[in-house]
Amino acid sequence: MSKVIAIDGPSGAGKSSVSRIVGERLGFLHVDSGALYRIMTWQALARGVETSDPEAVAAFAPTVEIECRPENGAIAYYVGGEKPGDRIRTPEINAHASQVATVKAVRERITALLRGMTQYGDLVVEGRDITTAVFPDSPARFYLTASAEARARRRQKEEVEKGIANQSAESVKASLLARDAIDSTRKYAPLRKADGAVEIDSSDLTLEQVVETVLAALPSEWSPNS
Ligand code: DC
Numbered sequence: 208m209s210k211v212i213a214i215d216g217p218s219g220a221g222k223s224s225v226s227r228i229v230g231e232r233l234g235f236l237h238v239d240s241g242a243l244y245r246i247m248t249w250q251a252l253a254r255g256v257e258t259s260d261p262e263a264v265a266a267f268a269p270t271v272e273i274e275c276r277p278e279n280g281a282i283a284y285y286v287g288g289e290k291p292g293d294r295i296r297t298p299e300i301n302a303h304a305s306q307v308a309t310v311k312a313v314r315e316r317i318t319a320l321l322r323g324m325t326q327y328g329d330l331v332v333e334g335r336d337i338t339t340a341v342f343p344d345s346p347a348r349f350y351l352t353a354s355a356e357a358r359a360r361r362r363q364k365e366e367v368e369k370g371i372a373n374q375s376a377e378s379v380k381a382s383l384l385a386r387d388a389i390d391s392t393r394k395y396a397p398l399r400k401a402d403g404a405v406e407i408d409s410s411d412l413t414l415e416q417v418v419e420t421v422l423a424a425l426p427s428e429w430s431p432n433s
Pocket of ligand 1: 218240241304305306308334335386
């Protein structure tokens with residue numbers, strides 16, 4: 208049976224960088240579940256679906272064709288034969304994704320896709336409900352967090368580096384807090400720390416320190432040196 212490391216936490220806590228490196232060290236495939244919610248949002252917007260109408264979004268959800276396959280140490284996603292790339296990382300998608308992620312039919316569809324990925328091997332899966340709803344029985348569950356200031360700083364730096372947007376730190380923080388509020392208060396699978404998950408506050412830690420903390424907390428037989 209595949210091993211699954213599950214990492215949840217709010218935006219900008221460092222989940223992607225940590226998951227990618229932990230995956231590389233252990234030979235586990237990196238799975239970015241947020242990208243699937245972003246793809247749903249991108250497609251809904253492209254097809255003129257009203258993202259604030261849960262029934263319209265629920266009816267649309269099964270029609271989006273997403274192909275998932277292992278590629279360069281991660282699960283890559285294709286829509287209509289193309290990778291979405293940074294088209295799913297815009298401020299517009301940021302603003303609508305949380306709303307789309309409240310819809311039960313969207314969550315069920317993505318949960319099924321994520322569980323199906325164990326066919327490809329061992330996984331490091333990051334998101335908001337991985338430890339609580341998608342893989343709640345994993346023996347390696349983490350809740351990664353950081354102060355709102357630290358998270359906004361990291362997100363803004365990322366956006367500027369990628370040339371996606373040039374928003375002030377204040378507006379990045381406001382958009383991030385608005386998303387946190389929707390993600391943690393929604394009815395289905397809200398973001399919360401799972402009982403038994405290891406909590407790591409990354410505000411004052413380097414990336415390497417967070418990676419080491421995760422590796423040290425894994426079941427000993429999963430260790431790269433065992
Ligand atoms: O991690 P991210 O910013 O790419 O996530 C995009 C949106 O999807 C965000 O509003 C939270 C939501 N999401 C979710 O509800 N459940 C997940 N497992 C991952 C992301």
